[in-house]
Amino acid sequence: MNNRDEQISSLMDDALEQQELDAFMQDLKRDPVDEAERIKRYQIMGDAMRNDLNAISFMDISAAVQRAIDNEPELDYTPQKSPRRTFDFSAWLRPLSGVAIAASVAMVTVITFRTVETSSEINPVQTVASTQPSTQLVVPVNPQISQQIQVVSTDRSATPNAMTQKQLNDYMMNHSEYAGQASMQGMMPYVRVVSFDAKTRQ
Amino acid sequence: MLMNRFVLFPVLILASFGLQAESLDHWLDKMKQGMEANNYQGTLVIRQDDKMETLRVIHGHNEGGNWETLEFLSGEPRKVIRKDGKVTTIFPERKLVTVSQDMVHSPLHPQLPQNRELLKQYYNISLVGKGRIAGKETQVLEIMPKDQYRYGFIFWLENETGLLLKCDMLDEKRGIIEQLMFSELEFLDQSPASNIPEYPDFKLIDLDRDRKTQTTSDWNAKTLPEGFMLTQNSIKPSFHGEGIVHHLVYSDGMASVSVFVEKQMPDKTSLNGVSNMGALNAYGQLINDYQVTVIGEVPIATVKLIGESVAHTETAMQE
DSSP, X not given: OOHHHHHHHHHHTTOOOHHHHHHHHHHHTTXXXXXXXHHHHHHHHHHHHTTOOXXXXXXXXXXXXXXXXXXXXXXXXXXXXXXXXXXXXXXXXXXXXXXXXXXXXXXOXXXXXXXXXXXXXXXXXXXXXXXXXTTOOOOBSOTTGGGGOOEEEEEEEEOXXXXXXXHHHHHHHHHHHHHHHXXXXXXXXXXXXXXXXXXXXX | OHHHHHHHHHHHHHHHHHHHHHHHHHHHHHHHHHHHSOOEEEEEEEEETTEEEEEEEEEEXXXXXXXXXXXXXXXXXXXXXXXXXXXXXXXXXXTXXXXXXXXXXXXXXXXXXXXXXXXXXXXXXXXXXXXEETTEEEEEEEEEESSTTSOEEEEEEETTTOOEEEEEEEOTTOXXXXXXXXXXXXXXXXXXXXXXOOOTTSEEEETTTTOOOEEOOSEEESBOOTTOEEEEEEXXXXXXXXXXXXXXXXXXXXXXXXXXXXXXXXXXXXXXXXEEXXXXXXXXXXXXXXXXXXXXXXXXXXXXXXXXXXXXXXXXHHX
């Protein structure tokens, strides 16, 4: 821990003399963002040690996010033909005919799904009549069972082949198109596709 | 005196619950209004695992309805304008503009379902404190599932308007799967200009020109987690250009799951088992000659449960 860290730690513990505090505040002006983040970390560490951790503040990533935005490099992305893997976010908006259209604009879209093997005892919690109308509320058979589900998963990091990836990609995009209609997810599926887009470019 | 205390205590408890419920409904109403009746612009950050994406958002509201513009600040430059039931996407580098119908008639942010009481059967909804996002004070609302078949959410709602400033999606261990947050936001006094710019030199593609779907698939999921119901049921041309695909969507009002069923193509492999990426989980299996794939922003248990119960209607009726 360097001298600055010790000062911040003392500040958090309210153990800094007035003179030291004045000197520290002067230093703080030189690099306010970095110090602000460091202070936040020490504050969290202090809270954690005192068992006084606020879950909301702990999850607040605003400082890191703002920093990431400020430091974000300007990417010089030039679309390339296969085999470069890119994700076509616009396909979220695209109906079925768009598959052919996408090919015409040379947009190859592949998402990397991972295969996950599960060891689980899944108990059905409700049975649905096979001719269930689209607006009918399903009735649970045994509501208590759902409280007892234990799922254990082991990621074997096996990746589906390219053909399966492409199929999952198509399904995911089509699902996203309708997910917002069906649920309160709203634009989240869309935003998720955008995120995938970024991943596949890196 | 002692008797009065015994009477007063439960009354106070009940009054407390009543106030909490009233306050909760107040914030749920406010959230819905906040999504629609505001003019604002800001920077939206999406975090998934260790990756971040940023978008510039402008939202307008007037007597004609709502509209919004999303401009991606990362990756390839793209701008999406959602207005008048249409989505226009502009790709400046490719000199390309696509236009389609807005299939997701939803606001930028998650929207609570109409039937709030139904939602409360499957989620615990509570006000959990205050927070500060993008320099604005917020009320924090938590929506946690009562079983392991759905993810949880934490919403940060701006105090004055109810606008959603931050949303966390949580797994069953309260780990953050996805995070969406305004890092900077400015409310506008007037609705910003909503004109869609013209790009005369750009290629224009209408994505809806060949859209054809028919309804009512004869496939069905026999077993669903509590509260999930069928919200979409359609048959479409297959995505790979041959045959058809059956598409069913089930939702509990918060989460949604798609079931795709199509004839297995000869010499082609499909998903068999569970696969995942971020918040999305998928489960696939072969039933006779049909590939069944279930995909959604739900835990593995959910896609597996639904996937294993999918059957053709005639088969289901025989059982």
